[in-house]
Amino acid sequence: MVEGYKEVGPSFSREHTQQNPYGPNPADFLSNVGSFQLIESTLREGEQFANAFFSTEKKIEIAKALDDFGVDYIELTSPVASEQSRKDCEAICKLGLKAKILTHIRCHMDDARVAVETGVDGVDVVIGTSQFLRQYSHGKDMNYIAQSAMEVIEFVKSKGIEIRFSSEDSFRSDLVDLLNIYRTVDKIGVNRVGIADTVGCANPRQVYELVRTLKSVVNCDIECHFHNDTGCAIANAYTALEGGAKLIDVSVLGIGERNGITPLGGLMARMIAADRDYVLSKYKVHKLRDIENLVAEAVQVNIPFNNPITGFCAFTHKAGIHAKAILANPSTYEILSPSDFGLTRYIHFANRLTGWNAIKSRVDQLNLHLTDEQCKEVTNKIKKLGDVRQLNIDDVDSIIKDFHADLGTPIVRATSNGLPKVPHVLEGLDESEEKRLKK
């Protein structure tokens, strides 16, 4: 489908200087940009994606792949959601994975009693704290919320497993209510408190402020969960870590309610730009593509064309000016190294925006010899045809080879329009294209 690429090869050198402008900000003294953890929620939040129906076997396959990737936690659908959900939860707990297994429940003793019996390493409790959710969802006030939270937390702790307490829709909750309940549950000894942008509209500096404020109130770790309705889920996760949050909820391709949450791959792109050594030491990012393909197939979606890292053109360079610099040094237009992800970069040279440096590189690949001036001349011919229609590699190669052959021919074959005489290139044109070309 997409033609006209040339593989340049995996050579890539990154400068690891102290002054990486994309690295952690030294002024963020609480930052966890270089020490974050992942709570992978494809098997919980991801199950809420419109297309998702995971069989037991598929859940196990996904859990194993995520474990192998190196995620710190795997979060599963509540065991009270359905009978099979409970059985699947038990089955995954028995796999003996390195990742800790969590399940996600409402702040109810009914749910908690079932959850602790599944064999999970921890329970993630959530309750709506915004006025919207208090009014239209569970209908409870903050006192009631605090009391049920305490009961559930004490119960889960008594079983010797981890407990997280999260508010829902945190950014539309009253700040004083929020800080109050977080301090209360922190004192009882939760392992983590969670901030959730359930409706997906928090913005990065707002996130930073809330995390910083909360960090001054609690001693436990802070986990963050960001929906992506306004496209800020990756950035919000990053500023949360800058502000002192420790754990980020992700799912493969971001699948979840509506258009989902912070995607695992996108967050890896963001974090590897900030602290490559940490990311590569913990996570097998070269397995990202396989994991994305596994989940995409399971939920019957295509990898988005513009997906970070694995989108089909994430490492494709097209404009002549970009191609020239990339050929000289990939760092000029690439902050991520495709080879980190088991991928390669391409220079797209078969188009009218191409430049002579890209064409010269193709000439070299074809093992032909042309001077710079000759490369510029043949580039002009390529751009002319590229003005008329979409080109593919064959077109360009034919033009180059014909140009090269002409150089070796003592008789100069006249062409009236300065275009290459490559019959099969012109054959591809329809009548109107041919007319425009001749004009």
Added chain:
Amino acid sequence: MVEGYKEVGPSFSREHTQQNPYGPNPADFLSNVGSFQLIESTLREGEQFANAFFSTEKKIEIAKALDDFGVDYIELTSPVASEQSRKDCEAICKLGLKAKILTHIRCHMDDARVAVETGVDGVDVVIGTSQFLRQYSHGKDMNYIAQSAMEVIEFVKSKGIEIRFSSEDSFRSDLVDLLNIYRTVDKIGVNRVGIADTVGCANPRQVYELVRTLKSVVNCDIECHFHNDTGCAIANAYTALEGGAKLIDVSVLGIGERNGITPLGGLMARMIAADRDYVLSKYKVHKLRDIENLVAEAVQVNIPFNNPITGFCAFTHKAGIHAKAILANPSTYEILSPSDFGLTRYIHFANRLTGWNAIKSRVDQLNLHLTDEQCKEVTNKIKKLGDVRQLNIDDVDSIIKDFHADLGTPIVRATSNGLPKVPHVLEGLDESEEKRLKK
């Protein structure tokens, strides 16, 4: 492909209180969140997308659609890129659109002379200022850059049209160099200076800081251009506006070099959450879907499944707890109103995560009458089948109708497993599914 949805209807009421937590931050006194402008670059940056080849006719169709949408500027490929690029630029200038037409050139007199003859309303000049680009791209020092900038700017201004000067790869450029050259060009009287995250790795707070700093140095407007390699292009645009930038470069679906730039639709989602009145007063956001389809077709890509606003499930609610609250008040789990975009919301009820509120709503739609207790009972039957395989609306409707019919039958027909006796639902099962269901 995606089944089991129910349309709930377009009723939506947003609370427009002063305290919109997603609105502009009152502390950002230079903020342009409520007064930003769009430079639409599908026909420039978007032409650098791997798949893009726009014929003259397609360019005109896209330009007209963007103009109708209400974008402030339309940016076109450099007229020196190819002969047809120049002709297309002239043709679009002659359309008499409301949007101002710009073209984007290197900081060269050769390019500038051609650009000003095309009939554009303004010229966007760009030059690489980072050490990377100075070394591997044009090979010039800052003095040379400043001198050519001045020459080009004076020339373009003498023609009475707008001029923008932008650095390239601004976040890897030396800050003092940057501020120096921006101040220089501001004094000569450019209309805008541009900050460009050419490699796509700036983070939001870093953007805010740079824009704030630059704002203290220049009097002209600030334009920002963000690539999306690490998924922060929308968020970076937002914090740039918070910091005092005025104009954001966008393209339809974000198409551009590599995985592209800030997408028009995603930015609309972000901005409408912050200042709905401003966005609706300026931009025809209900035409977004058509414009995205037009461009997606032209470059042969699918709309990403998780695209903001127009992704197929951006307004789909699945988990029982979400569905319940959405039915009571859409604002509980929606910060964007689908009706603003000519879209509708769906409650996905045909799955094992469903809840009785969603099912009750479906029962009402079917014009059947069940008590809450009966709805809970039939919900359990639906969840049981949903544990075995993916459901569709027909499955659920059959279970509900059968359940309802049974209620009207005086003889209680025994079922050994508590499951509904709906032959055609069970017919859909393969052998192993049937076995698991019976178990």
